[in-house]
Amino acid sequence: MIQNIKKIFTIVTMLSVTAVFAQQDPQYTQYMYNTLTVNSAYAGSLGHLTINGLYRTQWVGLDGAPTTQSFTLDTPVAKNVGLGLSIVNEEIGPSEEQYIDANFSYTIKSGNTHKLSFGIKGGGRVVNIDWTKGSHRDPDVEFRENVTNKFLPVVGAGMYWHGERDYIGIAVPNFLTKERYNYDDIADDLVNERMHLYLIGGIVFDLSAHTKFKPAVLVKYVAGAPIIADFSANFMFNNVFTLGASYRTSDSVSALASLQIAPQFMVGYAYDYTTTELQNYNSGTHEIVLRFELISRKNGLKSPRFF
Numbered sequence: 001m002i003q004n005i006k007k008i009f010t011i012v013t014m015l016s017v018t019a020v021f022a023q024q025d026p027q028y029t030q031y032m033y034n035t036l037t038v039n040s041a042y043a044g045s046l047g048h049l050t051i052n053g054l055y056r057t058q059w060v061g062l063d064g065a066p067t068t069q070s071f072t073l074d075t076p077v078a079k080n081v082g083l084g085l086s087i088v089n090e091e092i093g094p095s096e097e098q099y100i101d102a103n104f105s106y107t108i109k110s111g112n113t114h115k116l117s118f119g120i121k122g123g124g125r126v127v128n129i130d131w132t133k134g135s136h137r138d139p140d141v142e143f144r145e146n147v148t149n150k151f152l153p154v155v156g157a158g159m160y161w162h163g164e165r166d167y168i169g170i171a172v173p174n175f176l177t178k179e180r181y182n183y184d185d186i187a188d189d190l191v192n193e194r195m196h197l198y199l200i201g202g203i204v205f206d207l208s209a210h211t212k213f214k215p216a217v218l219v220k221y222v223a224g225a226p227i228i229a230d231f232s233a234n235f236m237f238n239n240v241f242t243l244g245a246s247y248r249t250s251d252s253v254s255a256l257a258s259l260q261i262a263p264q265f266m267v268g269y270a271y272d273y274t275t276t277e278l279q280n281y282n283s284g285t286h287e288i289v290l291r292f293e294l295i296s297r298k299n300g301l302k303s304p305r306f307f
Contacts, residue, residue: 027228027248028068032202033268035200039158040157041105041117041171043117044082045117045160045162048294050074053069053071053290054071054290055068055288056287057285059284059285060282062278068090069090070089072085072087075294080107082104082117084104094131096129097126099154100125102122104121105118106119113163114161116160118157119157119159120155121157123154124153126152127150129148155175155176156172156175157175167202168201170200171197172197172198174195177195195223198218198219198220199217199219202216211237213234217232226250228248228250230247241260244257251275253272254270255270255271264294266293267288268288268290271285271287272285272287
């Protein structure tokens with residue numbers, strides 16, 4: 001019995017380290033519906049007000065596993081100008097972080113069919129660590145200071161090249177190296193985070209009059225860590241129902257589905273199955289996304305894309 005407890009404790013500790021160093025920023029399976037959190041240049045690119053809400057609970061059944069909630073709003077406000085707001089809350093173990101970012105984009109024409117958008121963002125992150133929620137830390141250190149609070153500035157930028165049926169973007173969410181919760185060293189609450197680089201892309205193909213194929217990819221690079229890539233393949237039927245699958249390198253495989261309930265409202269769901277040894281200690285990851293677009297029934301959607 002004691003050996004089993006030690007084994008579980010070791011796995012949870014390994015999980016905590018993995019969550020921080022392989023997943024320093026929140027990750028999303030339905031990134032194609034949540035692009036503003038990845039790239040600030042996306043703001044206003046759809047040509048109308050768009051509101052997104054996302055809830056993600058990762059590695060269900062494992063205490064201290066990440067949970068994430070995000071809210072984004074973006075809209076064009078003038079010719080070639082877009083604005084957006086992104087709010088994210090993430091909890092991992094005894095830590096809780098809130099991200100609040102304002103996004104600005106400026107768009108120019110790039111040929112007859114495409115546009116190129118440049119984006120910047122600024123905001124901050126509030127980090128709260130409450131050691132009373134955990135028990136694996138050295139008690140002598142734990143009771144020295146139970147709660148840690150930090151405010152950390154955020155400055156990021158991105159580029160987003162897009163047409164009616166394809167897009168590609170590159171972004172750095174934050175140029176500032178900042179502190180964050182450190183699971184690996186109980187002597188230090190916070191460690192410096194490395195700069196991230198995101199590459200995102202997707203395209204739409206017509207397979208028939210009623211079926212479209214929508215592959216997409218998100219690549220995340222952090223200096224000193226393995227590259228993480230999400231490869232997604234979705235099929236849309238009658239411009240209403242989408243069904244697909246995705247693969248995250250060295251992490252999980254996923255099933256995705258979405259339904260365009262009305263021209264203005266879409267709901268999506270994703271289930272991740274862990275492919276690492278952690279699959280023995282959790283029942284998977286669930287993610288739900290809701291999207292509202294302020295468009296009239298008369299005009300409808302500009303295209304059947306979901307990006």
